[in-house]
Amino acid sequence: MDHTLLQKYRIYSSKKKLLPVVDYTEKASAFCKYFSSVFTKVDVSNEQRVNLTTDTTEPDIEFHEEKIFKMLDKLNVSKSRGPDGLHPRILYETRTKITTPLKLI
Secondary structure, X not given: OOOOOOEOOEEEXXXXXXXXXXXXXXXXXXXXXXXXXXXXXXXXXOOXXXXXXXXXOOOOOOOOHHHHHHHHHOOOOOOOXXXXXXXXXXXXXXXXXXXXXXXXX
């Protein structure tokens, strides 16, 4: 089968002709056939296995209100919003009220 399975909105049908495929079942079958010809199964029976049942608990992380307040106090209010959508001025102006809730989160 040719490696160029997709050409714009057409894919190879089961008859190996370039035809528009409308039926989702036929489209899924064509993709399955193509990907199974490209990807191969790897024999992992000889691979070394890692034991993940050991106890690897992480220590608890503690946040202190003083440190949270210092971080909020150092915010540059002239910067733009972050990925969370909050403007630094909002965090800065409400730092005395949000320090405790941020510690609990």
